[in-house]
Amino acid sequence: MRHWLWAVASLVISVELAAAGFDYPLQPQQIATDTFVLEGKTEDFSKDNGGFIVNSGYIVTQDGVVVIDTGASRRFGEQQRALIEKTTGKKVIRVYITHHHPDHFLGNQAFSELPIYALPATTQGVQREGEMFSSNMYRLIGDWMRDTSVVAPNQVAQVGKETLGGHELEVLAFKGHTQGDLAIFDHTTGVLFAGDLVFNNRAATTPHAEIIDWLASLEQLLKLPFKVLVPGHGKITQDAEPIAQTRAYLVWLQTILQQAAANGLDMNEVMATPIPADFKAVALAQSELRRSVAHLYPALETEQLKPAKQAE
Numbered sequence: 574m575r576h577w578l579w580a581v582a583s584l585v586i587s588v589e590l591a592a593a594g595f596d597y598p599l600q601p602q603q604i605a606t607d608t609f610v611l612e613g614k615t616e617d618f619s620k621d622n623g624g625f626i627v628n629s630g631y632i633v634t635q636d637g638v639v640v641i642d643t644g645a646s647r648r649f650g651e652q653q654r655a656l657i658e659k660t661t662g663k664k665v666i667r668v669y670i671t672h673h674h675p676d677h678f679l680g681n682q683a684f685s686e687l688p689i690y691a692l693p694a695t696t697q698g699v700q701r702e703g704e705m706f707s708s709n710m711y712r713l714i715g716d717w718m719r720d721t722s723v724v725a726p727n728q729v730a731q732v733g734k735e736t737l738g739g740h741e742l743e744v745l746a747f748k749g750h751t752q753g754d755l756a757i758f759d760h761t762t763g764v765l766f767a768g769d770l771v772f773n774n775r776a777a778t779t780p781h782a783e784i785i786d787w788l789a790s791l792e793q794l795l796k797l798p799f800k801v802l803v804p805g806h807g808k809i810t811q812d813a814e815p816i817a818q819t820r821a822y823l824v825w826l827q828t829i830l831q832q833a834a835a836n837g838l839d840m841n842e843v844m845a846t847p848i849p850a851d852f853k854a855v856a857l858a859q860s861e862l863r864r865s866v867a868h869l870y871p872a873l874e875t876e877q878l879k880p881a882k883q884a885e
């Protein structure tokens with residue numbers, strides 16, 4: 574009996590120690606030759622997931638490894654880098670940051686001596702809002718953030734193609750999800766890293782969104798001859814379905830917001846709009862709708878009031 578109790582007690586202790594270790598469940602998923610993704614959950618930030626809610630990728634070139642996005646914390650970046658260097662036997666040589674949202678760049682500290690590339694708008698966004706994002710993340714994921722500080726990208730990503738260690742990589746610059754949305758298209762493997770321009774079965778987030786620009790960017794992405802699509806959040810696919818889904822969701826969002834503004838609805842009424850059956854499989858649709866209304870509706874209401882004011 575004593576032995577049994579002791580066994581249970583030690584099990585509890587070892588589980589607690591593992592939790593105290595703050596180890597992210599990182600499992601490299603090979604999606605093409607030389608190309609891997611660490612796929613995050615389609616959840617909100619929480620103390621359970623430690624902010625591992627985003628897809629980060631890496632390409633193992635002959636010259637070393639190229640990392641795309643560094644996750645939500647110093648711990649994530651460090652564990653990501655250690656895993657990559659252990660499993661590939663190669664050094665990370667370069668990092669790209671797709672945009673300035675905290676789940677995509679707060680692991681930069683683990684790569685700070687390396688070139689970290691981003692679009693100018695992304696670096697400006699990190700400089701402007703990074704500290705605010707970081708304190709918010711301490712509140713949302715707690716000790717997973719320990720010793721995380723903001724490290725801004727240190728190189729300007731040049732749009733266009735470059736051959737690196739046998740991979741022809743193209744940097745593409747878009748906007749719409751934020752003012753600087755970088756995508757990477759690997760012409761050698763056909764993999765497109767779309768960042769948060771594309772969500773798959775996870776509602777799009779809109780704190781810095783310009784929906785018209787975003788829709789135009791999706792049209793451009795659709796023209797690329799990709800074979801594998803890596804969305805910023807959600808499952809990797811071999812078709813363009815997540816682009817179509819993100820587009821349909823944004824069109825719906827834009828339509829309900831415009832109609833609500835035209836009809837003079839207040840924010841609470843718009844937030845209560847039912848999610849159409851088409852998006853029932855989309856995680857966090859109702860909570861992201863509430864956030865999107867808060868982000869986007871005030872401007873639409875103001876626009877709606879303009880003609881009336883001019884007529885006065």
Ligand SMILES: [Zn+2]
Nearest residue numbers: 672674769778
């Ligand atoms: Zn984002």
